[in-house]
Amino acid sequence: MSQGRIKTAVLVAGSWGTAIASVLADNGHEVWLWTRNESQAAEINASHRNSRFLSDAVLSPSIRSTVSMEEAAKDAAAVFIVAPSSAMREVAASIRPHLGKDTLVVHATKGFEIGSLKRMSEVIAEELPAYDPRRIVVLSGPSHAEEVIRRCPTTIVVAADELAAAESAQDLLINSDFRVYTNDDVVGVEVGGALKNIIALGAGLSDGLGFGDNAKAALLTRGLAEITRLGMAMGGDPMTFSGLAGIGDLVVTCTSRHSRNWRAGSMLAQGLSLEEVLSRLGMVVEGVRTTQAAYRLAMQYKITMPITAELHRVLFEGKDPKTAVEDLMERDRKHEN
Numbered sequence: 001m002s003q004g005r006i007k008t009a010v011l012v013a014g015s016w017g018t019a020i021a022s023v024l025a026d027n028g029h030e031v032w033l034w035t036r037n038e039s040q041a042a043e044i045n046a047s048h049r050n051s052r053f054l055s056d057a058v059l060s061p062s063i064r065s066t067v068s069m070e071e072a073a074k075d076a077a078a079v080f081i082v083a084p085s086s087a088m089r090e091v092a093a094s095i096r097p098h099l100g101k102d103t104l105v106v107h108a109t110k111g112f113e114i115g116s117l118k119r120m121s122e123v124i125a126e127e128l129p130a131y132d133p134r135r136i137v138v139l140s141g142p143s144h145a146e147e148v149i150r151r152c153p154t155t156i157v158v159a160a161d162e163l164a165a166a167e168s169a170q171d172l173l174i175n176s177d178f179r180v181y182t183n184d185d186v187v188g189v190e191v192g193g194a195l196k197n198i199i200a201l202g203a204g205l206s207d208g209l210g211f212g213d214n215a216k217a218a219l220l221t222r223g224l225a226e227i228t229r230l231g232m233a234m235g236g237d238p239m240t241f242s243g244l245a246g247i248g249d250l251v252v253t254c255t256s257r258h259s260r261n262w263r264a265g266s267m268l269a270q271g272l273s274l275e276e277v278l279s280r281l282g283m284v285v286e287g288v289r290t291t292q293a294a295y296r297l298a299m300q301y302k303i304t305m306p307i308t309a310e311l312h313r314v315l316f317e318g319k320d321p322k323t324a325v326e327d328l329m330e331r332d333r334k335h336e337n
């Protein structure tokens with residue numbers, strides 16, 4: 001079901017947007033990579049590099065970068081929004097005047113809007129009121145940009161209420177290095193992709209404190225239990241959390257040296273403040289805001305999320321991480337399920 005060469009726009013030119021642009025270019029599509037940063041656009045166009053975010057990669061010369069949203073999005077058959085969750089509403093609103101009725105809208109952002117606690121597809125639907133929300137596709141799964149750009153074998157999932165939209169995204173992205181599955185559980189895929197970052201922060205803390213592999217396995221397993229509980233309460237299919245957007249992404253983010261969330265946790269364990277950690281990393285660490293959002297969502301849905309609650313105390317209430325682990329271990333005894 002190939003769509004042939006089409007015009008695509010990727011917003012924005014961070015690590016993940018640049019990697020997705022590269023997959024689209026590898027598949028022969030016309031790719032416009034939008035950024036708000038003129039010097040970054042100039043570097044991508046002249047040197048085929050995005051040195052701030054993917055310093056080792058040489059990009060396809062066919063990727064063109066622009067600071068003009070009109071140039072990127074006008075007449076595009078597919079628009080990929082790959083902004084941090086904090087910028088999603090602003091970026092989605094900025095494409096509204098240029099979006100065609102039949103344009104495919106895909107987002108690859110992992111987080112919630114902090115004020116409204118909305119999922120990213122809900123934010124996009126609000127900002128694009130003329131667009132059929134059933135056709136908004138979410139892209140998620142275990143996929144570090146640093147490996148995708150090197151064409152390491154990667155599997156991801158694309159989900160939409162209207163399966164044909166997910167299949168269109170699958171068709172645009174799939175190749176022999178990048179295997180794309182479809183799903184119709186938008187809620188589960190979005191919630192799984194967002195919440196795993198909380199557990200990855202915890203895994204980084206645990207590793208940084210030298211707690212070993214048993215502790216990490218415990219965090220992954222009990223973390224998945226929390227993710228599944230909240231995800232199901234929000235309407236997700238339990239099966240999704242055993243898939244790429246659940247356990248798949250949880251494993252890669254909790255174990256990979258590429259993960260910014262894991263690295264942030266391990267730096268916190270060294271005693272750095274949250275502000276210092278974020279400024280040293282210089283890239284988005286979604287798990288910080290997602291911990292705030294999930295803490296509130298857990299209260300809203302009356303779900304027990306002990307790891308999230310302890311991480312919230314460590315990040316925002318000054319609790320010592322070692323005491324947080326002791327408190328987790330000394331909770332009332334429980335049946336596993």
Ligand SMILES: NC(=O)C1=CN([C@@H]2O[C@H](COP(=O)(O)OP(=O)(O)OC[C@H]3O[C@@H](n4cnc5c(N)ncnc54)[C@H](OP(=O)(O)O)[C@@H]3O)[C@@H](O)[C@H]2O)C=CC1
Nearest residue numbers: 012013014015016017083084087109110143144145283284
């Ligand atoms: N990196 C990865 O491997 C993966 C990331 N993701 C998800 O993708 C999303 C984006 O992350 P990632 O690409 O890694 O982030 P990066 O930190 O690599 O890049 C963030 C980008 O967002 C831009 N930006 C921030 N605010 C705005 C704004 N208001 N308007 C326009 N541009 C803005 C930044 O531009 P500037 O430089 O001008 O500040 C920068 O280009 C996150 O939700 C993340 O969880 C998902 C899978 C893999």
Ligand SMILES: O=C(CO)COP(=O)(O)O
Nearest residue numbers: 141142143144259260261
């Ligand atoms: O979502 C990711 C991999 O699938 C990226 O995780 P980090 O944001 O922790 O680097």
